[in-house]
Amino acid sequence: MKIKSYFQFTNEQRRGVLSLLLLIVIIQLSYFYWSSSKSTSPSNSNKSWLAMQSVIDSLKISQSSSEGKIYPFNPNFITDYKGYQLGMSLTEINKLFEFRKQNKYVNSALEFQQVTGVSDSLLLAISPYFKFPDWVNQPKKAFSSFDKNTYENKKSIIRKDINEATQDDLIKIYGIGPALSERILKQKDVLGGFVTMEQMESIWGLSPEVIENLNKYFQVTTIPTVNKIDINNLSVKELAKFPYFNYTIAKEIVTYRSMNNGIHSIEDLTKIKGMPNEKIKIIALYLEF
Incomplete structure (x- = not known):
C-alpha cells in the first residue's frame, strides 16, 4: 500500500506534471530552432572571412600562373640566384663572372x-629571353670602297661641342638610339657638363665603336661651368650621388677627412681607399676643396 501511494496523484499534481512536461518540450524546441538558425546564418566575422576567400583564391591562381615565368633580361648581369633559376650550374655561372x-x-x-659552356638545350630554352643593348642589334653598315671624295668628306667634318649636343644630334651617330642618347644627356645634366670626351667611357652601354664615332663628330x-661638390662638407649619402663615387667610396672620403682635418688636394684624393685614380684628374675638376 505504501509503494502504490507513490504513484497516486491528485488532479492538481497531474496538472503540474503535465505543465512541467509541456514546458520541457517548449524549451527543447526553442533550443533546436535557435541552434539551427545560428549555424545557417554566419556571424559578421565569418562573413568577412567568406568575402576574403574569393580574393585569396584569385591570388593563388595568379601566383600559380606566374611561377616559372621568365622576363627579358641582359645575360651579362646574371646573378647567382638568377643563374640557378635558369638551370645553370655553378661552374657555368663562375665562367660568366670571370669573363665580366x-x-x-x-x-x-x-x-x-x-x-659559359651551357648545353644546346638550355641555350635554346633561355636565349629567346636575352635582351641586349640597342646598339648590339643594329646591323653594321658595309664599308664603302675608299675614294678621294670620301677622304675629302672626312676632312670637312666639323666637330660640335658635346655639351651643346641635342638628342637629335646624338641619335644621328651610328649605334646610338633614344635610350643611349638620354643617358648621355642625363649624365651631362648631373655633372653640369663634360670636361673631356674621355668621360664617354664611363657611360654604360657605349661600346668602343660608338665612342669612336662620337669622337669623330663631337669634342x-x-x-x-660644372656642378662642383663640396667634398669636405657633404654627407655620405650626398657624396654617393656623384657619378664617380659610390656609397663605399663616400664612406672612405668621410673617414679620411675626419682623420686628416679635411681633403685639400688631388694628392689627398689618391690616398683614399677605392678612389678610381685613373680618373682622378677628371674627378678633381668637379670637386671644391
Missing part, C-alpha cells in the same frame, strides 16, 4: 654559350 671581371660583354646567344670646345 675582364670588363667584357657577351653580345649574342652564341657568344654566351661559348663563354669639348670650352670647359663648362
Whole structure:
C-alpha cells in the first residue's frame, strides 16, 4: 500500500506534471530552432572571412600562373640566384663572372654559350629571353670602297661641342638610339657638363665603336661651368650621388677627412681607399676643396 501511494496523484499534481512536461518540450524546441538558425546564418566575422576567400583564391591562381615565368633580361648581369633559376650550374655561372671581371660583354646567344659552356638545350630554352643593348642589334653598315671624295668628306667634318649636343644630334651617330642618347644627356645634366670626351667611357652601354664615332663628330670646345661638390662638407649619402663615387667610396672620403682635418688636394684624393685614380684628374675638376 505504501509503494502504490507513490504513484497516486491528485488532479492538481497531474496538472503540474503535465505543465512541467509541456514546458520541457517548449524549451527543447526553442533550443533546436535557435541552434539551427545560428549555424545557417554566419556571424559578421565569418562573413568577412567568406568575402576574403574569393580574393585569396584569385591570388593563388595568379601566383600559380606566374611561377616559372621568365622576363627579358641582359645575360651579362646574371646573378647567382638568377643563374640557378635558369638551370645553370655553378661552374657555368663562375665562367660568366670571370669573363665580366675582364670588363667584357657577351653580345649574342652564341657568344654566351661559348663563354659559359651551357648545353644546346638550355641555350635554346633561355636565349629567346636575352635582351641586349640597342646598339648590339643594329646591323653594321658595309664599308664603302675608299675614294678621294670620301677622304675629302672626312676632312670637312666639323666637330660640335658635346655639351651643346641635342638628342637629335646624338641619335644621328651610328649605334646610338633614344635610350643611349638620354643617358648621355642625363649624365651631362648631373655633372653640369663634360670636361673631356674621355668621360664617354664611363657611360654604360657605349661600346668602343660608338665612342669612336662620337669622337669623330663631337669634342669639348670650352670647359663648362660644372656642378662642383663640396667634398669636405657633404654627407655620405650626398657624396654617393656623384657619378664617380659610390656609397663605399663616400664612406672612405668621410673617414679620411675626419682623420686628416679635411681633403685639400688631388694628392689627398689618391690616398683614399677605392678612389678610381685613373680618373682622378677628371674627378678633381668637379670637386671644391
